[in-house]
Amino acid sequence: MPEFLEQDLHPTFSPFTSPTDYENKSSGIHIHPHNFLLHNQISFAENHRDSGAKAVYTDGSKKDEGTGTAYCILENYGIIASWPGKLDHSNSVFKAEILAIKMAIEAASSLHRPIKIWTDNLSNLMAILNPKSHHSMVREIQTFLLSHKHIHLRWLKTHVGYLGNECADQLAKEAITKGDPFFLPKPLSYLKYEIRSAVLSIWQDNWENGDTGRSTHDIVPRVSNKPVGWNREELMFVTGHGPFPSYLRRFNLRTNDNCSCGEKGDPMHYATKCRFTLSWHFQTPTVSLKLQRLKNILTNNLSRTRLRLLMRFICDENILILEDNN
Numbered sequence: 132m133p134e135f136l137e138q139d140l141h142p143t144f145s146p147f148t149s150p151t152d153y154e155n156k157s158s159g160i161h162i163h164p165h166n167f168l169l170h171n172q173i174s175f176a177e178n179h180r181d182s183g184a185k186a187v188y189t190d191g192s193k194k195d196e197g198t199g200t201a202y203c204i205l206e207n208y209g210i211i212a213s214w215p216g217k218l219d220h221s222n223s224v225f226k227a228e229i230l231a232i233k234m235a236i237e238a239a240s241s242l243h244r245p246i247k248i249w250t251d252n253l254s255n256l257m258a259i260l261n262p263k264s265h266h267s268m269v270r271e272i273q274t275f276l277l278s279h280k281h282i283h284l285r286w287l288k289t290h291v292g293y294l295g296n297e298c299a300d301q302l303a304k305e306a307i308t309k310g311d312p313f314f315l316p317k318p319l320s321y322l323k324y325e326i327r328s329a330v331l332s333i334w335q336d337n338w339e340n341g342d343t344g345r346s347t348h349d350i351v352p353r354v355s356n357k358p359v360g361w362n363r364e365e366l367m368f369v370t371g372h373g374p375f376p377s378y379l380r381r382f383n384l385r386t387n388d389n390c391s392c393g394e395k396g397d398p399m400h401y402a403t404k405c406r407f408t409l410s411w412h413f414q415t416p417t418v419s420l421k422l423q424r425l426k427n428i429l430t431n432n433l434s435r436t437r438l439r440l441l442m443r444f445i446c447d448e449n450i451l452i453l454e455d456n457n
């Protein structure tokens with residue numbers, strides 16, 4: 132029975148995948164400061180040049196379709212190995228580039244000779260030099276580098292025609308569509324985003340198919356966390372919850388919903404027709420224009436002021452809602 136109930140309550144709510152799909156949050160330091168000697172292996176200052184020597188290049192790329200990551204190993208001005216990885220769109224360029232560096236380091240670990248890995252992303256190298264970084268991949272890279280002293284990370288300037296950098300850039304762009312699918316745990320912020328979207332979707336569904344608040348629904352069909360910014364009088368007018376015969380009738384506070392003038396006493400009547408509120412009238416809308424007209428009133432400052440005065444008048448004048456017992 133509980134399963135049924137849950138389904139019943141959340142028709143558009145698909146269950147989230149397991150906790151292992153999301154990143155663990157790391158905090159504190161995981162390597163003793165005394166042993167954190169990465170400055171020996173990471174440099175921003177070395178000038179790059181295309182020498183033909185064996186070197187690794189990494190890059191990441193993000194577009195609407197997804198995120199791509201790649202490294203390539205160059206020797207004698209040719210690619211001797213490469214890896215393009217395809218990530219889903221929830222991954223940032225930062226993560227794509229960090230992953231490229233991680234994969235490049237793993238590939239370089241088997242070389243047993245000094246090797247340089249070049250990246251054009253400064254913030255990646257800064258993160259790797261940060262002993263307090265929260266990123267689990269950054270932490271893995273730090274540990275791996277310290278046990279593989281022959282691997283060096285270097286920064287190079289992007290888009291100045293360095294062969295390896297251009298190759299890695301091109302591979303990462305192509306990886307978005309053609310790369311090997313690679314799964315990375317999603318950030319917790321993405322889980323929050325997914326939950327928020329699911330909740331809004333349930334709310335929207337209920338709002339569209341509900342029985343109450345229909346006059347408000349006509350004007351505000353989309354649900355949102357942002358307040359609509361209506362004041363008390365405007366809320367009364369839009370919702371119809373105010374000193375209107377139509378409203379009082381619903382709660383049996385009146386036997387009929389007529390205004391003292393004899394017509395149905397709903398908000399639109401007072402705003403466009405009633406002879407007692409003549410000086411606050413808005414132009415009579417045709418049925419098809421009624422909604423647009425209402426929206427216009429609520430987005431125009433002059434109209435809003437007039438509406439406020441009208442509502443105050445209705446609140447103050449009992450004559451409009453007094454029931455004529457004769």
Ligand SMILES: [Zn+2]
Pocket residue numbers: 390391392393394396400404405406407
């Ligand atoms: Zn009237």
